[in-house]
Every structure is written in C-alpha cells, then in structure tokens.
Amino acid sequence: MARKRSIVDLCLTPKAEIPTGLRFAVSTLMWLLVIGAWSLATYGGFMQEIFLPSPTAVIAAFFRLFEDGTLGQHIWASVQVVVIGFVISSIIAVPLGLLMGTFRVVQAGLEPLVNFIRYLPVTSFVPLFILWIGIGIEQRIMVIFFGTFFQQLVMIADVSRGVQKDLINASYTLGATRRDAVLHVLAPAAMPGVLDTLRVTMGWAWTYLVVAELVAASSGLGYISMKAMRGFQVDVIFLAIAVIGLLGLLTDLVFRLLRMRLVAWAS
Amino acid sequence: MTAVTALRGMPAADPIASATPVAPRLRIEDVRLEYTTRQGKTVLAIDDISIDVPDNQFAVIVGPSGCGKSSLLYLVAGLNEPTSGRILLGNEEVDGPGPDRGMVFQSYTLFPWLTVRENVEFGLKRRKLPQAERDEIVNRYLNETGLAAFHDAYPKQLSGGMMQRVAIARALANDPKILLMDEPFGALDSQTRNSMQKLLLRVWEQHKKTVLFVTHDIDEAILLGDRIYVMTARPGRLKEEVVVDIPRPRSLDMVMDPEFIAVKRKILELLKNEIKDDEH
Numbered sequence: 344m345a346r347k348r349s350i351v352d353l354c355l356t357p358k359a360e361i362p363t364g365l366r367f368a369v370s371t372l373m374w375l376l377v378i379g380a381w382s383l384a385t386y387g388g389f390m391q392e393i394f395l396p397s398p399t400a401v402i403a404a405f406f407r408l409f410e411d412g413t414l415g416q417h418i419w420a421s422v423q424v425v426v427i428g429f430v431i432s433s434i435i436a437v438p439l440g441l442l443m444g445t446f447r448v449v450q451a452g453l454e455p456l457v458n459f460i461r462y463l464p465v466t467s468f469v470p471l472f473i474l475w476i477g478i479g480i481e482q483r484i485m486v487i488f489f490g491t492f493f494q495q496l497v498m499i500a501d502v503s504r505g506v507q508k509d510l511i512n513a514s515y516t517l518g519a520t521r522r523d524a525v526l527h528v529l530a531p532a533a534m535p536g537v538l539d540t541l542r543v544t545m546g547w548a549w550t551y552l553v554v555a556e557l558v559a560a561s562s563g564l565g566y567i568s569m570k571a572m573r574g575f576q577v578d579v580i581f582l583a584i585a586v587i588g589l590l591g592l593l594t595d596l597v598f599r600l601l602r603m604r605l606v607a608w609a610s
Numbered sequence: 611m612t613a614v615t616a617l618r619g620m621p622a623a624d625p626i627a628s629a630t631p632v633a634p635r636l637r638i639e640d641v642r643l644e645y646t647t648r649q650g651k652t653v654l655a656i657d658d659i660s661i662d663v664p665d666n667q668f669a670v671i672v673g674p675s676g677c678g679k680s681s682l683l684y685l686v687a688g689l690n691e692p693t694s695g696r697i698l699l700g701n702e703e704v705d706g707p708g709p710d711r712g713m714v715f716q717s718y719t720l721f722p723w724l725t726v727r728e729n730v731e732f733g734l735k736r737r738k739l740p741q742a743e744r745d746e747i748v749n750r751y752l753n754e755t756g757l758a759a760f761h762d763a764y765p766k767q768l769s770g771g772m773m774q775r776v777a778i779a780r781a782l783a784n785d786p787k788i789l790l791m792d793e794p795f796g797a798l799d800s801q802t803r804n805s806m807q808k809l810l811l812r813v814w815e816q817h818k819k820t821v822l823f824v825t826h827d828i829d830e831a832i833l834l835g836d837r838i839y840v841m842t843a844r845p846g847r848l849k850e851e852v853v854v855d856i857p858r859p860r861s862l863d864m865v866m867d868p869e870f871i872a873v874k875r876k877i878l879e880l881l882k883n884e885i886k887d888d889e890h
C-alpha cells in the first residue's frame with residue numbers, strides 16, 4: 344500500500360506539486376520577511392531615515408503627493424512616454440519580426456545588424472538622442488523605443504521561426520497561396536507568441552523609464568525620483584520605485600487578460 | 611466502369627469535381643532524392659523509385675523507418691522537389707503543391723485557431739466558393755467522418771483520433787484527385803487506430819479516390835490497401851509490389867482470414883530480409 348507522502352517529502356522532490364495553502368503561505372511569508380526586515384532596520388534605528396525611509400514614511404509620501412495632485416500628473420507623464428514608445432515600437436517590430444522569421448532574405452539582411460545593435464547599452468545613446476531630437480517628450484519616447492524595439496524584433500522573429508512548418512505545408516496542400524500562408528497561417532499561428540513577447544517587453548519598457556527621464560525631463564516618475572535625490576527625500580524615491588513596479592504589474596496583467604481573450608484557442 | 615463509381619462518390623454540388631471523370635493515375639518515374647544537410651553533406655534518401663498507381667486504387671507504402679516514405683509523399687505533394695526523375699498525376703507533371711493533392715500529415719496539423727468546421731472549410735475558402743456551398747460541403751464531410759457534434763470545438767479540445775478525423779475531412783472536403791496519408795494513425799492507441807481504420811475503409815469505399823498511404827503497421831497496410839509497395843532500408847528503393855486480392859468491403863475481423871495471413875507472411879518475409887540485408 345502506498346503511504347501518503349509527507350509535506351517535507353513533497354517539498355524536497357523536484358517538480359512535485361505542493362498544497363495550494365502551503366504555496367500561498369510561503370509566498371506571504373517572503374513578503375512579510377522583507378517588510379519585517381525593512382521595519383526592523385528603520386523603526387529599530389539601525390538605518391538612518393535619510394538613507395532608508397520607514398514604511399510609514401513612504402505611505403505618508405504617497406498621501407502627500409496624491410493629495411496635491413502631483414503624483415497623478417507624474418504618473419500620467421510617465422505612462423504616456425512608456426505607452427507611446429512601446430506602441431510605436433510594437434507596430435513596427437511585430438510585422439517586421441514576423442517577416443524576419445519567415446523570409447530568409449529579410450533575416451539575412453537584418454539579423455546581423457539587429458543582433459549588434461541590441462547589445463548596445465541604451466544609456467550610451469541618450470546624449471546622442473538629446474543632440475538629435477532635443478529634450479522634449481520625443482527624446483524620452485525614443486529611449487523607450489530604442490530599448491524595446493530590437494529586443495522585440497529578435498523575439499518575434501523567433502516566434503515566427505517556431506511556427507510548425509507542416510502547418511504551412513498543410514495549407515499549401517489545401518490550395519493556399521504563399522500570401523494566404525503568411526496571412527492566414529503564419530500570422531495567426533504566431534499570435535500567442537507575439538502577445539507573450541509584447542507582455543515581456545512591456546515590462547522591460549518600464550525598466551527604461553528612469554533612464555528616459557534621467558535627463559532634462561520636467562515631469563514623470565523618473566523625474567521626481569531624480570529631484571527627490573537632490574533634496575534627500577528618500578521616501579519619494581521609494582514611492583516612485585513602488586509605483587513603477589505596480590504599473591508594470593498592471594500592464595502585465597492587462598496582457599495576460601488580453602492573451603486569454605484573444606487566443607483562447609492556444610493551450 | 612471506373613468513371614461511374616468515381617462520379618457517384620464525388621460531391622455533386624461541386625462543378626469542378628463533376629467535370630473530373632476519374633481519379634487519375636499516379637506515376638512516379640525514376641525518382642531520386644538527395645538531401646543536403648547543414649554541414650553540407652549529401653544524404654541519399656530515395657534511390658531511383660518508380661511506382662505506377664492505377665486509377666482509384668488504395669496504394670500503401672511500407673518500409674523500415676527512415677527509408678524515405680515521408681520524403682516520397684512530400685515529393686508527390688510537391689512540397690519538395692526530386693533531385694532527378696519526375697512525378698505525374700494524370701498527364702500533368704507535379705510542380706509545386708496544389709489542392710489537387712490533399713495530404714494528411716504524420717504530425718497534427720490542424721489550425722489550432724480555427725474550429726473543426728473552420729478547419730474543414732479552409733480549402734473551400736481559398737477557392738472562394740460561396741458560403742452556402744461551403745456550408746453544404748463542410749456539413750457533408752463532418753457527418754461522414756462523425757464529427758458533426760464537434761463542429762464548434764477547437765483542436766486543443768480534441769483527442770488525437772478526433773484530430774486526425776478532422777484532418778481527413780479537411781483534405782477530402784477539398785475534393786483532391788489523390789489523397790496522401792503519412793502514417794496518419796501512427797500516434798494513436800490501438801483501439802482508436804482500429805476505429806479510424808474502419809472509418810477510412812467506409813469513407814474510401816464510398817469515394818474510391820486514389821490514395822497513397824504510408825504506414826509501418828503491416829496489418830493496417832493489408833486491411834486498407836489494394837496494393838502494397840515494400841521499400842528497402844535507406845536509401846529507399848522499391849523492393850516489391852504486393853497486390854492484395856482480398857475482396858471489399860473489408861472489415862477488421864479479416865485479419866484472421868487465411869488469405870490475409872498469407873499476404874502478411876509474404877510482407878513480413880520481405881521486410882525481415884530487408885533488415886538482414888541492412889545488418890551486413
């Protein structure tokens with residue numbers, strides 16, 4: 344007779360499922376540990392308030408900036424930059440990436456170049472962008488674009504390359520033209536992968552935000568955190584970081600829902 | 611006589627089909643196929659095969675794995691070009707893929723974003739048939755393959771056997787001149803496989819299309835085929851053509867019949883020698 348396996352046994356078995364309750368407990372525990380350590384360091388007086396704000400200080404900063412309306416303004420400014428940069432990038436990268444993964448000529452033409460550019464640090468281009476397009480919102484959008492576009496291109500080309508060739512062959516034996524095969528087989532087959540790529544690169548777009556707003560911005564979450572640094576307002580820096588994180592989480596959620604709605608047929 | 615039987619099985623609503631009198635004969639003439647690997651080496655997959663499949667015949671190819679069966683089917687489908695030799699369907703030389711040669715693949719190739727109905731409709735849409743006519747044809751083939759109840763399901767909701775049924779319906783709905791099938795039941799459990807064989811026998815005995823069917827299951831080959839082409843190990847050559855004279859309609863319990871067993875013994879012998887030859 345098989346004996347019921349103990350929790351410890353399950354925890355130590357590679358890839359074994361553990362009870363849902365335990366999973367949530369462990370996840371919550373980790374958060375509590377981090378917040379607990381933070382509280383201990385600040386309330387316990389181990390860290391100076393000027394370097395590490397207490398949880399309550401960050402919450403207070405939130406209400407302060409929220410009530411005078413500035414937080415909303417800065418969030419809106421940042422959302423604009425990220426979304427516009429991301430959308431422009433995606434509009435070009437999705438079709439171009441699909442072509443790159445589908446037609447060997449396009450691949451031969453673009454791949455070496457793109458692979459070179461995508462490893463160049465975005466930060467090193469900021470001075471150049473400022474020189475070329477000034478210090479307006481366009482410059483910030485450009486940073487987001489530059490940070491996401493080449494990654495998207497490579498990832499979407501991979502998605503398209505991963506489409507099972509026999510799907511396309513099957514369509515040919517059913518009378519599809521090459522055009523049909525691209526529009527009615529390759530494009531829909533790549534949809535789930537494209538949405539996954541968009542979700543992941545959207546997260547990266549958020550991480551470029553502070554770089555984009557580092558120089559010469561007059562609003563945005565990156566901007567307030569730069570300003571706060573000069574005024575030693577660590578609580579505001581923490582707040583900005585937390586808000587960026589939450590916004591990233593939110594867009595991630597949106598893409599997950601979108602994927603469930605749009606490509607419910609995918610397993 | 612063949613013209614009459616073929617016409618009876620053709621979809622009447624399809625003007626193109628009723629203009630085609632018989633499923634034409636398939637001739638594979640001196641076909642050789644070399645692959646060039648990424649390392650630049652050439653691999654001889656098919657070495658000079660000639661096969662002549664008469665009209666409205668169910669032809670089966672058996673042979674050891676890796677002997678070039680799939681490769682041969684891809685050549686007939688026009689999805690690949692022979693290094694030398696040619697393939698004729700009727701009087702026309704095969705030049706690229708086309709809807710006159712339907713194919714059921716070894717891997718599952720349903721379009722996962724389309725429902726069962728939309729999958730079967732795919733070829734008809736490419737031909738730009740009007741909606742009413744498409745519906746009529748799709749419904750007929752869904753009924754024939756026992757899929758009517760699943761017409762709105764997506765492929766991921768189907769079992770392997772169901773998926774291959776849809777693949778068969780999808781190929782047939784397009785009314786091809788010849789149906790190519792590459793181990794379509796190879797991945798199914800034996801019970802599902804038997805029910806699929808029964809289904810295919812029933813459907814085929816109705817339509818009498820020319821079929822080129824690849825399998826490594828000898829029982830399946832004898833049960834379904836009018837003639838069986840036994841191939842050698844790689845590079846694939848035609849070892850022998852075995853005519854199966856078991857009367858139709860056929861049924862699964864015929865596997866116990868003495869004439870069935872006689873054919874089976876013959877094919878096993880041919881394949882056994884093949885493996886021995888290979889070991890030297």
Ligand SMILES: Nc1ncnc2c1ncn2[C@@H]1O[C@H](COP(=O)(O)OP(=O)(O)O)[C@@H](O)[C@H]1O
Nearest residue numbers: 645647653655675676677678679680681682844
């Ligand atoms: N694209 C390819 N490039 C190189 N070799 C191939 C390719 N496709 C098939 N082959 C080789 O050709 C031989 C025949 O393959 P295949 O037609 O798939 O055999 P079968 O269907 O009889 O198992 C095998 O040895 C296989 O490794």
Ligand SMILES: [Mg+2]
Nearest residue numbers: 679680681716
């Ligand atoms: Mg094969």
